[in-house]
Amino acid sequence: MALIELEDVRRSFTVRTRAGRLRRVKREVRAVDGLSFTVDAGECVGYIGPNGAGKSTTIKMLTGILVPSSGRLRVAGVDPARERTRLAQRIGVVFGQRTTLWWDLPLRDSYELARRIYRIPDARHRANLDRCVELLDLGALLDTPVRQLSLGQRMRGDLAAALLHDPQVLYLDEPTIGLDVVSKAKVREFLREVNTDRGTTVLLTTHDLTDIEQLCGRVMVIDHGRVVYDGGLGGLHAAGESERTLVVDLAEPRPAIEVPGARVVRVEGPRQWLAFPAQDSAAPLLASVAARYPLVDLSVREPAIEDVIARMYAEAVIG
Amino acid sequence: MAETLTARAAWSVRSWWLVAAMWTRSIMAYRISFTLMLLANIATNSLDFVVLLLMFRHTDTLGGWTLPELAFLYGTSGLALGLANLLVGSIDALGQRIRAGTLDIVLIRPAPALAQLCAERFSLRRLGRPLQAGALLAWSLSRLDVHWTPDRLLLMPMMVCAGTVIFACVFIGGASVQFWWDEAKELQNSFTYGGATMLQYPPTVFARELVAGTVFGLPLAFVNWLPALRILDKPDPLGLPAAFQYASPLAAALCVLAAAAAWRAGLRAYRGTGS
Amino acid sequence: MTLTAQLGAVRGGTARLYLAVARGAFRRYATYRAATLAGAFTNTVFGCILAYTFLALWHARPGLGGYDTRQAVTYIWISQALLVTVAVWGGGFQDDVQDRFRTGDIAVDLYRPVDFQGWWLATDLGRAGFHLLARGAVPTLAGMVLFDTRLPADPAVWAAFLVSVLLAVVVSFGLRFLVSLTGFWLHDSEGVRAVMLVVSMFFSGMLLPLALFPGQLGRIAAELPWAALISVPTDVLLERRTGTALLTGLAFQAAWAAVLLAAGRGVQLLATRKVVVQGG
Known part of the structure; x- marks a missing residue:
């Protein structure tokens, strides 16, 4: 069953650049230029490409933050552009460099807010939290203010926060960026568990090949807003004659x-x-x-x- | 339709409440700083009134209004602005959030973005202004010899509520501009804080065109000037029909429509042409 | 290092360095075009509102405080033009220093070969230069167009005014520098800043000319350092201070500038000692 569907999705921006002292030139930039692919339930897909290739624009469209200029887009049966808040219930998002946790409050409080904002039933919330705490080794950190956590601890905290409402899809934007080797390993182990045991569909962007090697059965390479490769990691090597x-x-x-x-x-x-x-x-x-x-x-x-x-x-x- | 609309409104209020409660807890982590800032806030807001007091050492009336009458304007203007600032004031940091990319975090939560953003960085220290303005309003009422009639009694709460809504709409409308121009915050200040300063003085002080602008343009006159004319039984410098003095709720409703449209257009522009 | 030794060093080759620092700050603020424009607009709006209230007051009491009505209105516009230039509200380099406290870089700053106080003074003068041009000119012009104002024709008065503004910025810097340094002892200096804002707005004459303050309060206010920020420069431009009064006004500003810079130097030494003892 296709959980994510894109059909000829395009997205362009108008960029104003300064030309001379006062004159400004408008230029249209096509960040995503005719993107079509589907991701089935339970897949774990690596979404890679150079900076400015259109990765984060794609993620923003898949989360409903940005609206496509044209094309058809469906995530978990919902049109992200039209039903952003309904979609939010079905997806989890982790931005590697921007935390959604509350800086001055204990980790526990952020999870409590998630319970109320996502309207998660008590029993399910408790079960999910217990599971995340165990798998991510968060027990000792629950009462620590987030500002006192290390980067690796905070990333683990963010992962738990993104999964408490049982999302069908999990988007990860550079989840291991800046982490030490031990934290990276923990994060990957957890993601594998989430993907295989829970069957959560995972789409992740990364610059770290090891993330993909250890997690993703499928890689998509995007450049200039188009998919230039879609297949296994081995095939990527063949295609790139690496x-x-x-x-x-x-x-x-x-x-x-x-x-x-x-x-x-x-x-x-x-x-x-x-x-x-x-x-x-x-x-x-x-x-x-x-x-x-x-x-x-x-x-x-x-x-x-x-x-x-x-x-x-x-x-x-x-x- | 009506049912879903009420449900959405209730969910908005609840989202606001949840986020505001988180911020209150956050800020209470720095309790001493909070108390100091609340006091400083009250002191800063009181400065304007101290200036008024000093002015009235040199004169008995300003623009034909006495000190207690001015205190009435000062109190009602400060109360409306202060309550609006408490409830939705944080929205003015929108431009910063857009630049830092943290607006996206609000947009991925299953709650209305506007409600979340209004509660963002919510701080009870902002109670300083409404508290101080409320106290002065009470003082002015004790010194004024208002001839209380039913319509005047009704105008009092109506004026405060409508005034709060009008200023809240100015905050939200101004913030909407930041979707296009992320440094418009200061511009908005000149309408909120500048507007509130203007409303602290009687309309007779200002040029007629300026006063007309606050009736037919940005409808700040409905915050306190027009109802105050009726309550304090003062002549209207513009000579408008008496109906205007009761029209604050109507003006507030129009403001809500305008601000909602501006916000929706702004958010649409961000999601449609964002960076 | 003593103050005189410091001045000696500045007189030497380092003067060029500080000039470069000031120029850099000027350029940095010049890049915030949109914010500057929006700020100048806000100054203009407030100028309009306050000018009307003054007109009403002087209508009731012509010649109040020795100002004629035109002077009173002009007073509002000059004070709006100076508000950001002399940073009556605080800000400018204070925000940068606060950032450096947050990141912990402040301890390192004390040991740079460039003098800590001199460096920040240079940046603040550069900033003030830009703000005088950008945020001073717009409200002044708007005031001239919209109201009946009274600006001097004599270039000598303008020259004296510029000297007075320069001294005002230095006095303001001296005050803000002391506030910022409290960060070495307090968890955050935000509270102190907030208190300072209230005092500064009131006693500078930003809200009401000091001449309108009652009796004893007015006499005391005129002697406090905040009088050097708005009250003295506006009186210079309104030609209420000419001849000897002009000189005593400038001397008053210069004296406070010297006292505050020396005090800042002293506190800076204490801060350095504290950092040495506690290791930052």
């Missing part, structure tokens, strides 16, 4: 070794860097290296998301 890197430490320095299915891109003493297509498995390559040369150590490096996308754009321009 390469992973096998780093091997040989027993002794050698000239560039020769292995089928990979090419040496760098040699530094006994250490050599071998690039191979990202969708290929590293195992057979490793086996053939080990069969021919004595190995001391090895590691596999993932491609950076920016590189993958950048290469894809280059393709798109040529194609």
Whole structure:
């Protein structure tokens, strides 16, 4: 069942720029330019793209904050532009850099307000809160004023606040930005739990490839307001012709070794860097290296998301 | 239709109440600062009246009105502005919220945006002005020899309520402008605070065109001037029909319609052409 | 560092630095175009309202306080023009300092090679320069168009007025600097600022010329530093202070400026010592 549906959605802004001392020039910018996709219930989708690609404009339209210039848009059976407050009951939103919690009040008070504003029945509120508190390890923080929480603690607090009313869809805008490694891991674990156990549909924007790798079965890449890729992470690598890197430490320095299915891109003493297509498995390559040369150590490096996308754009321009 | 409208209004009031209660609790985290600010607020608001007192050391009447009569205007103007400011005054920070991107947080909650924004940063310290103005109104009534008739008795509460609504509409209408021009806050101040200052003085002090502007333009004259003419039995410098002196509720209703339209247009513009 | 040593240093190469700081502040405020325009409009609206009340008062009592009716109306417009320039309400650099308290940068500021007080004075003079031009000119012109005002034709009076405004800004800075420094001892100086606002609005003559204050209160008010903010500069421009009176007026402002700057210097030393002891 499609929970999010977009059909040829467009959204443009008029931007006024100063030209000269007094003159101003109006310019139309198409932030979203003919976007069509659907997301089924229970999916977890990574929504990525460079800054200014139209990600947050899309999220704002999906939450009903912004109205599309044209096209059809449905979320959980509701037209966001027309029924913003009804939609609000069915979605949860977390902005990584803007908290919805009350700065000077204990965390608990923000949840109490959510109960009243979202009109959540007492029993359900208690059950949901208990569950979030347990999974996000918030027990000790409930009576702490939000201003005293660390960034990671606050993000966990925000996640709980966004889920108390059992939303069908959860939008996350950069949920792990600025967090330390431990907090990132906790947030991801929780999101996986929410997605698989509760079946909540998740749409997240991120700059962190690991978020997508660990959470999302599907990635959508947007650029200049259009979807330029929609599929699995592996396919993204193929589409972008991205390469992973096998780093091997040989027993002794050698000239560039020769292995089928990979090419040496760098040699530094006994250490050599071998690039191979990202969708290929590293195992057979490793086996053939080990069969021919004595190995001391090895590691596999993932491609950076920016590189993958950048290469894809280059393709798109040529194609 | 009527039923859903009442339900929506009730939900708006409740949302306002919930958010205002959160802010009150927030501010009580700084209790001493709160008390100091309440006192400072009362003192600041009293300055205008001290100036009036000093003026009346040099004269017995200003524009043909005595000190207790001016105190009546001062009290009713301050009461209306103060109550409006208490209830919806925070809306004037809208431009800041748009710039900081925090307006979006209000828009993702299942409650009316206007109600939430009016309660935002709600502070009981704003009670300073209505308290001080109310006290002066009481003093003026004790010194004035009003010939109380039923219509005059009725005009008193009607005037305060309508005045509060009119000023609240000026706040909301002014804030709506910030959807297009986010630095319009100060402009709005000149209509709210400037308007209230004007209403502290008798209409006879000002140029007729200016007074006419407050009747037929921005209808501030209905806040206290026109009903006060009737209650205190003073001549109308514009010579308008007596009906105008009873028309405050009507003016307030028109203001509500205008402010609601402005707000809806502003919000639509933000969601339609936002940044 | 003592005040004289400080002045010596300024007279040396650092004068150019402070000039650059002031120019920077001027430009920064000049970028807030829309806000400046809206502010000037507000000054004009209040000017109109208050001018009418003064007209009514002087209609009842011509020549009150030694002002003729035109002077009384002009008084309102000059005071509106000066309100933001001399920051009778507070503000200007105070908001920046308050931000630095919030972020904790203030402790570092005390140890910069540039003098703390001198730096903020320079920014405030730059700000005042912009506000005098932008928020002073509009209400003055509006007042001239809408009302029968009385501005001097003699350029010497205008020159004296500018000197007086400069001194007014320095006195105002001295007062606001002391208020801001209370932030080193108090949790937040907002309460002090609020009290200062009331005192400043009243005793500067912003709401009513000090000459209209009754007996003893009027005499005391004329000697307080706030008189240097509005009362003295307006009297200079209205030519109520000429000859010796002009000189004593300017000397009065200069004396308060010196006293307040010295006091600010002293409190700054105490603050520095406190930061050293407590480590910020």
